[in-house]
Amino acid sequence: SQYLQKSNMCVIIKYEKEIFYMGKYYDGTKLLSMLDINGNKPEIYMVTSNRSAGKTTYFSRLCINRFLDKGEKFGLIYRYNYELDNVVDKFYKDIGSLFFTGHTMTSKRRASGIFHELFLDEKSCGYAISLNSADQLKKYSHLFADISRLEFDEFQSESNHYCPDEVRKFISIHTSIARGQGEQVRYVPVYMIANPVSLINPYYTKMEISARLHKDTKFLRGDGFVLEQGFNKSASEAQKTSGFNRAFKKDSYVGYSSECVYLNDNQNFIERPTGKNKYLCTLKYKGCEFGIREFPENGYLYCDDRPDRTFGLKISVTTDDHEINYVMLKRNDFFLNNLRYLFERGCFRFKDLRCKEAALSALSY
Numbered sequence: 001s002q003y004l005q006k007s008n009m010c011v012i013i014k015y016e017k018e019i020f021y022m023g024k025y026y027d028g029t030k031l032l033s034m035l036d037i038n039g040n041k042p043e044i045y046m047v048t049s050n051r052s053a054g055k056t057t058y059f060s061r062l063c064i065n066r067f068l069d070k071g072e073k074f075g076l077i078y079r080y081n082y083e084l085d086n087v088v089d090k091f092y093k094d095i096g097s098l099f100f101t102g103h104t105m106t107s108k109r110r111a112s113g114i115f116h117e118l119f120l121d122e123k124s125c126g127y128a129i130s131l132n133s134a135d136q137l138k139k140y141s142h143l144f145a146d147i148s149r150l151e152f153d154e155f156q157s158e159s160n161h162y163c164p165d166e167v168r169k170f171i172s173i174h175t176s177i178a179r180g181q182g183e184q185v186r187y188v189p190v191y192m193i194a195n196p197v198s199l200i201n202p203y204y205t206k207m208e209i210s211a212r213l214h215k216d217t218k219f220l221r222g223d224g225f226v227l228e229q230g231f232n233k234s235a236s237e238a239q240k241t242s243g244f245n246r247a248f249k250k251d252s253y254v255g256y257s258s259e260c261v262y263l264n265d266n267q268n269f270i271e272r273p274t275g276k277n278k279y280l281c282t283l284k285y286k287g288c289e290f291g292i293r294e295f296p297e298n299g300y301l302y303c304d305d306r307p308d309r310t311f312g313l314k315i316s317v318t319t320d321d322h323e324i325n326y327v328m329l330k331r332n333d334f335f336l337n338n339l340r341y342l343f344e345r346g347c348f349r350f351k352d353l354r355c356k357e358a359a360l361s362a363l364s365y
Contacts, residue, residue: 025054025057025058026047026049026054026055026057026058026230027058028045028047028055028058028059028062028191028228030219030228031045031047031219031226031228032045034219034221034226035221035226036221036222036223036224036225036226037221037222037223038223040224041187042189042221042224042225042226043187043188043189043190043224043225044189044190044192044224044225044226045189045190045191045192045225045226045228046155046192046193046194046203046225046226046227046228047191047192047193047194047227047228047229047230048156048193048194048195048196048227048228048229048230049195049196049228049229049230050195050196055193055230056153056193057094057095057098059151059191059193060091060092060095060151061095061099062191063126063149063151064092064095064099064100064120064125066148066149067120067125067126068103068120072148072149073124073125073126073127073146073147073148074125074126074147074148074149074150074151075126075127075128075129075144075147075149075150075151075177076091076118076126076127076128076129076150076151076153077129077130077131077150077151077152077153077170077173077190078128078129078130078131079130079131079132079154079157079162079163079166080130080131080132080163081113081114081130081132081133083130084109084113084115084116084128084129084130087107087116087118087128088105088106088107088118091105091118091128092105103120103121104120104121105118105119105120105125106118106119106122107119107128110127110140110143111136111140114129114130114133114136114137114140115127115128115129115130115133115137115140116128116129126147127143127144127147129144129173131163131166131169131170131173132163132169134168134169134170134172134173134176135169135172137172137173137176138172138176141176141177141179144176144177145177145179147177147188148188149188149189149190149191150174150177150188150189150190150191151190151191151193152170152190152191152192152193153193153194154193154194154195155192155193155194155201155203156194156195156196156197156198156201156203157197157201158195158197160197160198160201160344162201162202166202167202167203167206170203174188174190196229198344199213199360200340200343200360200363200364201364202364204364205360205361205364206364207222207225208222208357209222209227210356210357210360210361210364211353211354211356211357211360213227213229217229218230269348269349269350269356270349270350270351270352270353270356271349271350272302272304272349272351273295273298273300273302273349275295275297275298276295276296276297277293277294277295277296277302278293278294278296279291279292279293279308279311280292280293280294280301280313281311281313281314281315281335282307282308282309282311282313282314282315283303283307283315283316283317283358283359283362284314284315284316284317285317285318285357285358285361285362286317286318286358288305288354288358289305289307289309290303290304290305290307290355290358290359291303291304291305291306291307291308292339292359299347300342300346300347300348300349301339301342301347301348301349302348302349302350302351303348303349303350303351303355303356303358303359304350304351304355305351305352305354305355313332313335315332315362317358317361317362318361336362336363339362339363340363343359343363
């Protein structure tokens with residue numbers, strides 16, 4: 001009932017039908033075997049961890065292996081069209097030298113560079129597409145009907161630089177791909193991979209993950225998705241022992257890359273300040289009102305559920321909350337950009353998780 005199998009990647013232990021992976025690099029077996037919060041097979045698999053843990057390598061290798069074994073094509077999602085240049089080097093150079101030395105990958109520009117077609121040993125194996133070309137790609141959706149899975153690396157931007165209306169474009173691309181083969185909608189799983197950058201990235205806020213995710217969360221189930229928040233100790237130690245990183249050990253970026261902390265977020269959010277304060281605005285979220293105040297002596301802003309209903313600036317977070325005397329978020333971009341700037345530097349506190357959820361939804365990109 002028990003055996004050890006050694007490889008250059010990890011040690012695999014099987015005991016009473018359970019498989020445990022003990023190795024230096026990431027393994028997505030558990031994530032891919034999970035069901036969503038409703039007990040259904042998820043279509044979105046998200047994973048974050050510290051850098052150099054091997055998560056991109058794992059899913060890229062999976063895509064290639066599924067093509068070699070079953071002829072199933074894959075799609076690679078990038079943010080901007082210019083990122084499609086040299087896509088073979090970006091995607092295949094490392095995994096090719098590690099796992100597929102007998103194979104060669106090439107690419108060809110299609111539709112004036114709107115997307116690239118990938119070839120493994122001169123056989124079409126997949127496509128590289130960009131989110132910012134979502135509207136143009138609709139015209140070529142019939143070409144993508146043979147895509148069986150999608151990989152979206154770095155779905156969290158380290159610079160918080162996202163496409164305009166990025167989530168809508170992401171949904172549009174998946175919709176264009178997940179049709180055909182005689183079906184109105186077919187199952188096309190997406191592997192979303194990133195380092196932990198910000199709790200208010202557009203995907204977390206749209207999927208209502210931000211308020212549910214905590215530092216000690218390992219796996220999170222949602223409707224149609226599962227998320228793994230991992231930490232690779234081997235990669236962390238390797239980062240820490242780097243002479244270059246030791247020279248910058250006090251910089252937040254080094255902590256982000258080695259310790260799996262959110263680069264742009266401060267984890268100590270729940271706190272009730274005291275002292276003089278100035279009321280800034282009222283937020284309405286899911287039918288409830290929240291107040292945002294500035295505490296200048298403490299150096300941060302605070303969100304609670306005690307709104308000043310006489311104050312003039314009232315912002316509705318969603319269209320369902322829009323009513324007389326409230327303005328939509330888009331009308332206050334400058335004001336909200338200032339709030340985002342402060343949030344990303346740890347200058348926000350919340351009364352409780354409900355207040356945190358309201359503010360995170362308002363501040364989402």
